[in-house]
Amino acid sequence: MELNVITALLIFIAVYALLIWDKHDRAVVSLLGAGIMVMLGILNQKAAVHGIDFNTLGLLVGMMAIVCVCQKTGMFQYLAIKSAKMAKGEPWRILLYLAIVTAVLSALLDNVTTVLLIAPITLLITDEIEVSPYPFLFTQILASNIGGAATLIGDPPNIMIGSAKGFSFMDFIINAAPLMPIVFVATLVIIYLIYGRKMRIDQKHVDRIMAFREKDAITDVKLLKKCLVVLGLVIVAFMVHGLLHLEAATIAMTGAAILILVTKDDFHEIMTKVEWTTIFFFAGLFILVHGLVEVGIIDAMAEKMLALTDGDVRATAIYTLWLSGIASALVDNIPFVATMIPLIENMEPALGGLEATMPVWWALAIGACLGGNGSIIGASANVIVAGFAARSGHPIGFIKFMKLAFPLMLMSILMAHIYIVLRYL
């Protein structure tokens, strides 16, 4: 092996190790790795910048800004309380409705924001009805990843894959979304059997839930109307962006600009609430992976994988699905997908072109998103809820979570396996 190949590989492995070790800020780790790659001449700055997928970054920043304005309206609290009241204070139905709200919001918005808004209300509700919040938070984590897996904008792996391959919002609706309600229902059936059927209802608690005034949650009706209109337009624009040949970032960024214009919000304040850690983490990763591409490591890995699957699309798709699922449970799914994208792109010609490789791409997207459910560190939403729960005095144990979540994740991957075979192979 050439020296720069070994160096690139060592830097990449060191970054991965540091990310798993999780002692340092992940943005700092990935930017440092990227910086060292450029300094050692593995790729020059021009190539590094070329490697960054600005469509992914723009989509993330735009959606984060939109959500930041929308959350000020109190609409998320309204939805959570309204669903608890519609459940008539019955614990299992509250859990179910909150899970549905989480899944739908996660499909249309960023998962992390969704869970961070719904989880505190969940604790308030479970305090009022005096039940353990654990099954509620557990279900919400799973629901957010399942919901997010359904759309282009729902989960970072989908954003990255969609952006790299030019898949549109509707491509995801047609290919990834149909599986998700089935996975969602199956997951909830198991959660019902384990937790739900033991939940009891008590008139005192029903009264407490019914005493909530969800209308008071809406802080500003004018702002709410503006947000709903812009959010609606953005979602419609996503549905047709493929036809209009517009990239997703254009829609998200323009939507954010329009929303800030009509609400007269403070741009600077909104920008401080964007999760820059995530954005720079992505930028660093893109450079790192581009470094691997430049030195030819990805080519070599693609060849190995093709040799393993004999260039068979069916075998490649199934391998990719299970590998993505299990890998995403154990490590962050974002670096994993960032590495897999150029790898699969490399294999495309041997597998018979983009059209023939489609099942592999859907396997990667579905596997990586659903795989995130396998452990408490599998996806950003999981980590965020776990941190919040611990600080609120209801820690979610690593093993306790995994005991149920990992089998549920394997079940969902199995369902995805059947889905992909029936639909594409």
Add this chain to the structure above:
Amino acid sequence: MLAANIMTTKVLSLTPENTVGEAIEALAENKIRQIPVLDADKKLLGLITSRTLMQAILPAYITKGYLKDVRFAPELTQFVENLENLKDKPLIEFLGTRGKDDFFAKEYDTVGPETSTMEIAAIFVNIEKPVDRILVLDDENRVLGIISPVDVFRRLWKQSKTD
């Protein structure tokens, strides 16, 4: 002008063995907002304030700012229950459960008797750390007195009249 000249030397205090319930009673009866807890050598162990007590009673997702706006919530029933659980707790235990990085644990500040009133006034207006009262301690951490923003004003007012 120094801290020693403007401080109130009569400081009500509690012992570590006093309970949270007794602290609440002391605050209410004397119409004060904070009361220091001193050990047998009169050394400062911590400060009980109405805000730290309220924070201990409310659930963490509210006190830590995850749920800033609860206007839609009914009466918080947990409130009473938590107070019930807390009232017989000795103060030493109560202070012990509050982490070092706790925002309200740092709600008060301490100075030496030689500190200038200028410095004291600056502490009161520091927007990054809202402080209600400043305790004056000697080198051994013993409480000598307490200063409120009013004490600073009283001194300034007097001075402006004599000038």
